[in-house]
Amino acid sequence: MKYFSEKIFFNQNIYFENLHENILIDVKNKIKQEFEEMDYQIKSSKERENAGWIIKDYRKRTIKTIYGNVNFIRTRYRNKWTKEVKTLVDQHIPIEKYQRMIPHLKIEILNRVGEGNRYRDIVDALRDSGISEQTISNTIKKFNISNETLNELESPKIDVIDKPFIYLETDDTFPNLIKNNKKTSFRIRLLVAHTGVVKGIHNRNFLQNKRIDYNFLQLGTTISTVQFSKEIKQLLHKWYENIENKQLILMGDAANWIPNLADELGAKYVLDKYHLIKELARIFPNRARYKNTRTIFYKNTFYKIREKIIYGNSYEEILNICNDIFLNLEENNWFNKLEDFKSFISFVKRNKRGIQNYYKEFDSSSHTEGQISSFIKSTLGYGKKIYSYKIFNNLLKIKKLKTNGYDFSELLEFDLETLQLKNISYNFQEIKEFTKFGNLSKDKKSALNLNGKWARKYQAGFKHNSK
Template sequence: MFSFKEFQAIEINNSITKFVKKVENWDEYFFQTRDKDRYKVAKKCNRTINIEIGFATFNRRVYWDKIEKRYRYFTDEEFNIEKRARIIKDLKQEIASYLGRKKHYQDIQDILKYTYVSKVTISKIYKNAKIEEKLPEQKFKVKNNEFIYINADDCFVPVWNKNNKREMQKIRSISYNTGKKQIGKNRNKLLYKIYTFMGDYKYSNKEYYLQANPTVDFTWNGLKKYFEFETAKLVVSGDGAKWIYNLAKYLGAYYVFDKYHAFYFLWTAYKPDKRKNKVNPENLKNFLIAWKYFCKGQYDELIAFLIETNINKDTLKTFVNNKEGIINQPASWNIGCSAESDIQHLVKSQTKGAKIYAYPTLLNK
C-alpha cells in the first residue's frame, strides 16, 4: 500500500544524494583544473553539514596554498559552507527568519524536522543574528498643519544578563502614525505606522527635565528618519507617566492621556465589581460620572468629583498631573492611543512560550 511518508523520506534521501554527488563532482573538477604549481593537496577528508532537508556527508580535498602559505577549502567556499560550521548559511538564515514571528523553538523544530536542529542551536542563532533595520524606500510626506501621532510606553521584561543572572530590562516603545482610516464597520487602520524601540535603555533622573533627554533625541531622530515635514502638528499620547508629558512639552506637541489607562485607574479605584458577579451600584454610579467627566475633557469637574468621593491619593495625583491630557480628550484630532497594544503585540508577545530569554535574543526578536 502506498505511503506518502515513506515516499517523502525516499525523495529527501535522493535529494541529499544528488547534492553530495554535485559537491564531489565539483571537487574533482577543481582538482583536475587547479594551478598545480600553487595548490598542493594537503589531505582528503569527509565533512558533514546540516542542510534544509537533513544531514549530508561528502568527501572533499583541502589544499595548501604555496604563495599565501595557508590552507584553502575551495569546495566549502564554492558551496557557501562556513569554516567549522555544522549548519550551512542558508539554514541559519531560514531559522533566523522566524525571529519576531512569535514561534516557539518547538514550532521551528517541527517546521524543519528533517534538519534535527536542537533548541540550543536555535537559541544561539537567535542570539548571534545580525539584524538590519529596513527603512522605507521614501520618507512619508506630511503636509503643513497635518498631524503626526506619537505613542509612547514602557514595559519590563525578564532577561538573562551578561553574568547569566535574571534581571528586569526596560523596553521603551515609541511608535508613529499619521492618523486612522476606517476599513470596516468597527475597525480602523493606522496610516503609515512605524514602530521603534529603545534597546539597552537605562533610566536617568535627568529625563524628568528638559536637558540631556535621550528619549526626546530618539523620538526626534525617528521623526526625521521616517517622515518628511516642515510644520506638521505633533500629538504625544501615553499612560500619564511624567516622562511622556515631558516628551510632549519638549517637542511642542499636544498631549493626550490614554483612555485605556484612565479607565483602568478609575475602575480599580472605585471597584464597581469588588465581588464576583456582584456590582456595587453606588461605586458603579461614581465610576460612570467620573468617566463621563474624563471623556468630555471636564478637568475641573473631574478633579472636584474625585476629591468629593474620597478617591485614593495615588489615583487623584495621576489625574491632577494630567490636566492637558484630559482637556484634549474631546478634541477632533484625538484618535486615541495605541501604545499599550504596541507593547502587548510587539514586545510581550515575543516571549510567548518562554519565561526568559538572553537579552540579545530578546532584542533581536
C-alpha cells in the first residue's frame, strides 16, 4: 500500500521538463550526426581529390538552431593549385563563414516578425534556440532584400474574377526616427488593397485578399499624385488577376490629395466615417472630463447626427439634422458652439462627394486608421522608445512581405545560392598556360581573385576571358 501511494504522487512538471530536455538532446545529436556524415561524404569523395582539395586540419563549429546550439567537427581543405582554404561542408549545408545562426532559424524569426510578434514574444516562443532580443534586432538589421529580387520572386496572385469591387485605403502618418544619429521626421504613406470585409473568429471583421504597400520618405518630400496612381495600378496588376473592369473604391480622410487620387484612378471616393464623427465629437464631447457639457442636449445632438451618418439613407438627411441642431443652438444661446458647428457644416458640404457614397451598394466602413495602427504604430510601439530608420524600415518591409504572401525561404534563396554548391565538384575549365593571367573573371562559386598570379591548367572555378 505504501509503494502504491508513493507511485501515485509523482511530479508531472519535472517529468515533462526532463522529457523535453531529452528530446532536445536527441534531436541535436541527430543534427550533429547528419552534418558530420555530410563532412565524411565530402572527405571520401574522389571528385574532391580531383579538384585539388587536400585535407588541412579539423575544426569545431557551433551553430544556433531552433533546438539550441549544435556542435560538430568538420574538415578544412586547402587547394593545392590555388592555395585557397575552405571548409566545404559549410557550403554544402549551407552556413556562412562567420554566421552562427542557420537560415532555418532566421526564416522562423522573420516569419514571426512579419506576423507582428514582439521581440519578447519571439524569444519566449523560440526559447529552446537560446536567442535574445538583441539576436532578433541583429537579424532584422541585416535583412536586405533588393527590389530586383522582389521583382523576380513575385507573390502569388489572387484571382478576383468573382469580386465586383477592389477597395483601396490610404493615409499618411508621421513618425520620428533616428537617422545619422539625429532625430528626424518621416512621412509614411500606407496603401491597403482588399476585396471587402468577411467575418472571422469571434465575429471580428477581416479584410479579404488584403495586400499592402507603403512609401517611406523624409518629411518635406512631396509625393506626386499622378505618379502614386501609376504605382497603384502597377501594384494591382502584380497582386490580382482578372482585375479588368473592376470598380475601384478609394477610402480615406478629407486630405485634398485623396479625392484627386480617386480622379486619377477613376475610383469612387468614400470619406472615412471615423474622421467625420471625430470632427463632430470635438464640438460635442461626451466624456467624463467634460462634465459641464454632458447634458441631455449634447448627447442628443451628438447621437442624432452620428445615427444619420452611420444608419441614414442620404446626404440630405445629414444636412437637414445639422440645420435643425444649428437652430436649436441659436435658440438655447449656445453661441460659443455656433462657430464650431458652422465649421462642421462646412466640412460636411466640402466632402459631399465622399459622404454621398455612404449609401451606395459599394459602401464599406473604412479601416484606414486601424491599418495605420496595426501596421505602423503597433510596430513603432506606444512608449517613449524611438527606432533607427534602418531597423524600422526593415520591420515594415518584413511585415509587408508576410502580408503579401511572400515565402521567406524563397526570399533568402539568393543568400543560400551564394553559399551552397549544387554538387561537391567544382566547374572545371581547362585554362591554357600563359605567362600571367590576362583577364580572369571570378566564378560565383569561388571568392578568390587570382589577378596577377601564374596560370596553371585546370584551375578550379575560373573562366579565361583573354583572347
